[in-house]
Amino acid sequence: MARSKAAPACGCPVAAFQKMISGKYKLRIVWDLKDGPLRYGEIRTGLLRGSDGSAEIAPRVLSRELKALTESGLIDRRDFGVVPPKVEYRLTRKGKSFVPVIAVIRNWGTRHLAEAGSGEGLGIAAE
Amino acid sequence: MARSKAAPACGCPVAAFQKMISGKYKLRIVWDLKDGPLRYGEIRTGLLRGSDGSAEIAPRVLSRELKALTESGLIDRRDFGVVPPKVEYRLTRKGKSFVPVIAVIRNWGTRHLAEAGSGEGLGIAAE
Protein backbone atom coordinates (compact mmCIF):
# COMPACT_ATOMS: atom_id res chain seq x y z
CA MET A 1 0.00 0.00 0.00
CA ALA A 2 2.15 2.71 -1.20
CA ARG A 3 1.23 5.72 0.75
CA SER A 4 1.09 9.18 -0.66
CA LYS A 5 4.18 11.25 -0.40
CA ALA A 6 3.68 14.00 2.09
CA ALA A 7 1.16 11.93 3.93
CA PRO A 8 2.32 11.39 7.49
CA ALA A 9 3.39 7.91 8.23
CA CYS A 10 0.93 7.38 11.02
CA GLY A 11 -1.42 5.33 8.97
CA CYS A 12 -3.70 5.13 11.92
CA PRO A 13 -6.23 7.63 13.19
CA VAL A 14 -4.95 7.08 16.65
CA ALA A 15 -1.59 8.57 15.85
CA ALA A 16 -3.22 11.64 14.37
CA PHE A 17 -5.42 11.88 17.41
CA GLN A 18 -2.45 11.73 19.72
CA LYS A 19 -0.66 14.38 17.79
CA MET A 20 -3.70 16.59 17.75
CA ILE A 21 -4.16 16.48 21.48
CA SER A 22 -0.52 16.41 22.40
CA GLY A 23 -0.05 18.97 25.06
CA LYS A 24 -1.27 19.16 28.56
CA TYR A 25 -4.09 21.57 28.02
CA LYS A 26 -5.63 20.86 24.66
CA LEU A 27 -8.23 18.44 25.87
CA ARG A 28 -9.08 20.64 28.79
CA ILE A 29 -9.47 23.63 26.53
CA VAL A 30 -11.82 21.90 24.17
CA TRP A 31 -13.80 20.56 27.06
CA ASP A 32 -14.10 23.93 28.73
CA LEU A 33 -15.18 25.43 25.45
CA LYS A 34 -18.09 23.05 25.09
CA ASP A 35 -20.35 25.35 27.08
CA GLY A 36 -19.73 28.28 24.82
CA PRO A 37 -17.07 30.73 23.67
CA LEU A 38 -14.47 31.86 26.14
CA ARG A 39 -11.93 34.62 26.14
CA TYR A 40 -8.22 34.07 26.43
CA GLY A 41 -8.14 35.00 30.07
CA GLU A 42 -11.13 32.87 30.88
CA ILE A 43 -9.55 29.82 29.36
CA ARG A 44 -6.42 30.51 31.31
CA THR A 45 -8.33 30.90 34.53
CA GLY A 46 -10.37 27.83 33.87
CA LEU A 47 -7.23 25.83 33.29
CA LEU A 48 -5.91 26.82 36.66
CA ARG A 49 -8.85 25.35 38.45
CA GLY A 50 -8.12 21.78 39.26
CA SER A 51 -4.49 22.20 38.50
CA ASP A 52 -1.77 22.69 40.98
CA GLY A 53 -2.74 26.09 42.22
CA SER A 54 0.83 27.19 42.37
CA ALA A 55 1.52 26.72 38.71
CA GLU A 56 0.63 29.61 36.50
CA ILE A 57 0.36 28.77 32.85
CA ALA A 58 2.96 30.40 30.67
CA PRO A 59 1.29 32.56 28.02
CA ARG A 60 3.62 31.08 25.51
CA VAL A 61 2.31 27.63 26.21
CA LEU A 62 -1.36 28.51 26.18
CA SER A 63 -0.86 30.58 23.10
CA ARG A 64 0.74 27.71 21.31
CA GLU A 65 -1.92 25.24 22.32
CA LEU A 66 -4.61 27.61 21.13
CA LYS A 67 -2.88 28.12 17.85
CA ALA A 68 -2.37 24.43 17.38
CA LEU A 69 -6.01 23.73 18.11
CA THR A 70 -6.99 26.42 15.66
CA GLU A 71 -4.84 24.91 12.98
CA SER A 72 -6.21 21.51 13.80
CA GLY A 73 -9.60 22.94 13.04
CA LEU A 74 -11.04 22.19 16.44
CA ILE A 75 -11.48 25.75 17.58
CA ASP A 76 -11.97 29.10 15.96
CA ARG A 77 -10.35 32.38 16.91
CA ARG A 78 -12.44 35.50 16.94
CA ASP A 79 -10.63 38.77 17.31
CA PHE A 80 -12.86 41.71 18.07
CA GLY A 81 -10.08 44.12 17.24
CA VAL A 82 -11.02 46.55 19.94
CA VAL A 83 -8.77 48.71 22.01
CA PRO A 84 -8.71 46.64 25.12
CA PRO A 85 -7.97 43.44 23.24
CA LYS A 86 -10.79 41.00 23.22
CA VAL A 87 -10.50 37.61 21.65
CA GLU A 88 -12.88 34.75 21.91
CA TYR A 89 -12.31 31.14 21.16
CA ARG A 90 -15.10 28.82 20.24
CA LEU A 91 -15.48 25.29 19.05
CA THR A 92 -15.84 24.65 15.38
CA ARG A 93 -18.18 22.02 14.07
CA LYS A 94 -15.32 19.60 14.16
CA GLY A 95 -14.51 20.64 17.68
CA LYS A 96 -18.06 20.07 18.80
CA SER A 97 -18.03 16.63 17.29
CA PHE A 98 -15.00 15.94 19.37
CA VAL A 99 -16.62 16.73 22.68
CA PRO A 100 -18.42 13.41 22.97
CA VAL A 101 -15.12 11.68 22.50
CA ILE A 102 -13.72 13.55 25.44
CA ALA A 103 -16.84 12.69 27.35
CA VAL A 104 -16.17 9.03 26.77
CA ILE A 105 -12.63 9.48 27.96
CA ARG A 106 -13.74 11.33 31.05
CA ASN A 107 -16.32 8.73 31.71
CA TRP A 108 -13.83 5.93 31.50
CA GLY A 109 -11.35 7.82 33.56
CA THR A 110 -13.88 8.51 36.25
CA ARG A 111 -14.75 4.87 36.49
CA HIS A 112 -11.41 3.23 36.18
CA LEU A 113 -9.10 5.83 37.51
CA ALA A 114 -11.44 7.12 40.17
CA GLU A 115 -9.70 10.43 39.87
CA ALA A 116 -12.30 12.14 41.97
CA GLY A 117 -14.77 14.57 40.54
CA SER A 118 -13.08 17.46 42.27
CA GLY A 119 -12.46 20.76 40.58
CA GLU A 120 -14.86 20.36 37.74
CA GLY A 121 -17.82 21.17 39.85
CA LEU A 122 -20.21 18.48 38.83
CA GLY A 123 -20.55 18.88 35.16
CA ILE A 124 -18.62 15.68 34.80
CA ALA A 125 -20.20 13.68 32.09
CA ALA A 126 -23.71 14.09 33.25
CA GLU A 127 -24.89 16.66 30.81
CA MET B 1 7.45 19.61 40.98
CA ALA B 2 5.87 17.93 43.87
CA ARG B 3 3.60 15.87 41.79
CA SER B 4 4.46 12.66 43.51
CA LYS B 5 1.64 13.09 45.94
CA ALA B 6 -0.74 10.26 46.42
CA ALA B 7 -3.68 12.35 45.42
CA PRO B 8 -2.93 13.81 42.03
CA ALA B 9 -3.89 17.41 41.70
CA CYS B 10 -5.20 17.08 38.20
CA GLY B 11 -8.74 16.87 39.36
CA CYS B 12 -9.72 15.80 35.95
CA PRO B 13 -9.69 12.32 34.51
CA VAL B 14 -8.52 13.71 31.25
CA ALA B 15 -5.13 14.59 32.65
CA ALA B 16 -4.69 11.11 34.01
CA PHE B 17 -5.77 9.72 30.69
CA GLN B 18 -3.25 11.79 28.85
CA LYS B 19 -0.50 10.74 31.14
CA MET B 20 -1.49 7.13 30.85
CA ILE B 21 -1.35 7.11 27.08
CA SER B 22 1.54 9.49 26.72
CA GLY B 23 3.89 7.92 24.30
CA LYS B 24 3.59 7.22 20.66
CA TYR B 25 2.87 3.54 20.90
CA LYS B 26 0.74 2.95 23.96
CA LEU B 27 -2.59 3.28 22.25
CA ARG B 28 -1.41 1.20 19.37
CA ILE B 29 -0.19 -1.49 21.68
CA VAL B 30 -3.43 -1.74 23.58
CA TRP B 31 -5.34 -1.76 20.35
CA ASP B 32 -3.22 -4.49 18.86
CA LEU B 33 -3.61 -6.50 22.01
CA LYS B 34 -7.37 -6.47 21.81
CA ASP B 35 -7.37 -9.57 19.63
CA GLY B 36 -5.40 -11.57 22.12
CA PRO B 37 -2.02 -11.90 23.77
CA LEU B 38 1.05 -11.04 21.79
CA ARG B 39 4.73 -11.60 22.32
CA TYR B 40 7.27 -8.84 22.54
CA GLY B 41 8.46 -9.36 19.02
CA GLU B 42 4.97 -9.51 17.64
CA ILE B 43 4.05 -6.22 19.20
CA ARG B 44 7.17 -4.72 17.80
CA THR B 45 6.44 -6.05 14.36
CA GLY B 46 2.86 -4.95 14.53
CA LEU B 47 3.92 -1.47 15.47
CA LEU B 48 6.06 -1.22 12.39
CA ARG B 49 3.15 -1.79 10.10
CA GLY B 50 1.66 1.52 9.27
CA SER B 51 4.63 3.36 10.58
CA ASP B 52 7.37 4.84 8.56
CA GLY B 53 8.96 1.69 7.30
CA SER B 54 12.38 3.13 7.79
CA ALA B 55 12.03 3.66 11.50
CA GLU B 56 12.80 0.70 13.65
CA ILE B 57 11.50 0.97 17.16
CA ALA B 58 14.18 1.18 19.77
CA PRO B 59 13.85 -1.71 22.21
CA ARG B 60 14.34 0.72 25.02
CA VAL B 61 11.29 2.66 23.96
CA LEU B 62 9.02 -0.29 23.49
CA SER B 63 10.24 -1.76 26.72
CA ARG B 64 9.41 1.38 28.60
CA GLU B 65 5.98 1.71 27.05
CA LEU B 66 5.21 -1.86 27.94
CA LYS B 67 6.37 -1.35 31.49
CA ALA B 68 4.37 1.83 31.83
CA LEU B 69 1.26 0.14 30.53
CA THR B 70 1.81 -2.69 32.94
CA GLU B 71 2.13 -0.32 35.84
CA SER B 72 -0.92 1.52 34.65
CA GLY B 73 -2.74 -1.73 34.97
CA LEU B 74 -3.81 -1.87 31.37
CA ILE B 75 -1.74 -4.86 30.36
CA ASP B 76 -0.29 -7.86 32.05
CA ARG B 77 3.14 -9.37 31.53
CA ARG B 78 3.48 -13.10 31.38
CA ASP B 79 6.97 -14.49 31.45
CA PHE B 80 7.23 -18.13 30.53
CA GLY B 81 10.73 -18.31 31.88
CA VAL B 82 11.93 -20.67 29.23
CA VAL B 83 15.34 -20.85 27.65
CA PRO B 84 14.56 -19.04 24.47
CA PRO B 85 12.85 -16.20 26.26
CA LYS B 86 9.15 -16.05 25.72
CA VAL B 87 7.01 -13.31 27.13
CA GLU B 88 3.45 -12.54 26.36
CA TYR B 89 1.51 -9.41 26.99
CA ARG B 90 -2.22 -9.38 27.35
CA LEU B 91 -4.89 -6.92 28.28
CA THR B 92 -6.12 -6.85 31.82
CA ARG B 93 -9.75 -6.32 32.64
CA LYS B 94 -9.05 -2.65 32.84
CA GLY B 95 -7.25 -2.77 29.54
CA LYS B 96 -10.16 -4.46 27.88
CA SER B 97 -12.52 -1.85 29.22
CA PHE B 98 -10.30 0.70 27.57
CA VAL B 99 -10.56 -0.76 24.10
CA PRO B 100 -13.99 0.72 23.37
CA VAL B 101 -12.59 4.11 24.23
CA ILE B 102 -9.91 3.68 21.62
CA ALA B 103 -12.56 2.50 19.25
CA VAL B 104 -14.41 5.76 19.73
CA ILE B 105 -11.23 7.67 19.10
CA ARG B 106 -10.47 5.70 15.98
CA ASN B 107 -13.99 6.15 14.81
CA TRP B 108 -13.85 9.88 15.26
CA GLY B 109 -10.44 10.08 13.68
CA THR B 110 -11.56 8.10 10.69
CA ARG B 111 -14.47 10.41 10.13
CA HIS B 112 -12.98 13.77 10.86
CA LEU B 113 -9.38 13.29 10.02
CA ALA B 114 -9.87 10.96 7.14
CA GLU B 115 -6.38 9.81 7.80
CA ALA B 116 -6.55 7.05 5.29
CA GLY B 117 -7.83 3.65 6.07
CA SER B 118 -4.61 2.80 7.78
CA GLY B 119 -2.87 -0.48 7.71
CA GLU B 120 -5.01 -1.94 10.36
CA GLY B 121 -6.98 -3.95 7.93
CA LEU B 122 -10.53 -2.91 8.42
CA GLY B 123 -11.42 -4.05 11.83
CA ILE B 124 -11.80 -0.46 12.69
CA ALA B 125 -14.44 -0.10 15.28
CA ALA B 126 -16.63 -2.86 14.16
CA GLU B 127 -15.78 -5.47 16.72
Next chain:
DNA sequence: CAGCATCCTGCGTGATACTG
Protein backbone atom coordinates in the same frame (compact mmCIF):
# COMPACT_ATOMS: atom_id res chain seq x y z
C1' DC C 1 -6.01 42.23 27.84
C1' DA C 2 -3.93 39.17 24.68
C1' DG C 3 -0.27 37.92 23.16
C1' DC C 4 5.06 37.49 21.50
C1' DA C 5 10.42 37.13 22.30
C1' DT C 6 14.12 34.87 24.74
C1' DC C 7 16.39 31.66 27.79
C1' DC C 8 16.58 27.32 30.15
C1' DT C 9 15.44 22.52 31.61
C1' DG C 10 13.57 17.83 31.75
C1' DC C 11 12.18 13.88 29.35
C1' DG C 12 10.49 11.39 25.56
C1' DT C 13 12.48 9.16 21.67
C1' DG C 14 15.85 7.29 18.48
C1' DA C 15 20.34 4.62 17.57
C1' DT C 16 23.75 1.40 18.93
C1' DA C 17 25.90 -2.16 21.68
C1' DC C 18 25.65 -5.69 25.11
C1' DT C 19 23.51 -9.57 28.17
C1' DG C 20 20.66 -13.57 30.32
Next chain:
DNA sequence: CAGTATCACGCAGGATGCTG
Protein backbone atom coordinates in the same frame (compact mmCIF):
# COMPACT_ATOMS: atom_id res chain seq x y z
C1' DC D 1 14.24 -13.78 22.02
C1' DA D 2 13.54 -10.21 25.25
C1' DG D 3 15.23 -7.08 27.11
C1' DT D 4 18.95 -3.42 29.66
C1' DA D 5 22.84 0.19 29.25
C1' DT D 6 24.63 4.36 27.37
C1' DC D 7 24.88 8.53 24.47
C1' DA D 8 22.69 12.25 22.14
C1' DC D 9 19.02 15.28 20.39
C1' DG D 10 14.69 17.70 19.74
C1' DC D 11 10.86 19.61 21.63
C1' DA D 12 7.25 20.42 25.01
C1' DG D 13 6.75 23.42 28.70
C1' DG D 14 7.88 26.72 32.57
C1' DA D 15 9.69 31.59 33.91
C1' DT D 16 10.29 36.57 32.69
C1' DG D 17 9.95 40.75 30.47
C1' DC D 18 7.92 43.54 26.79
C1' DT D 19 4.32 45.35 23.36
C1' DG D 20 0.03 46.91 20.62
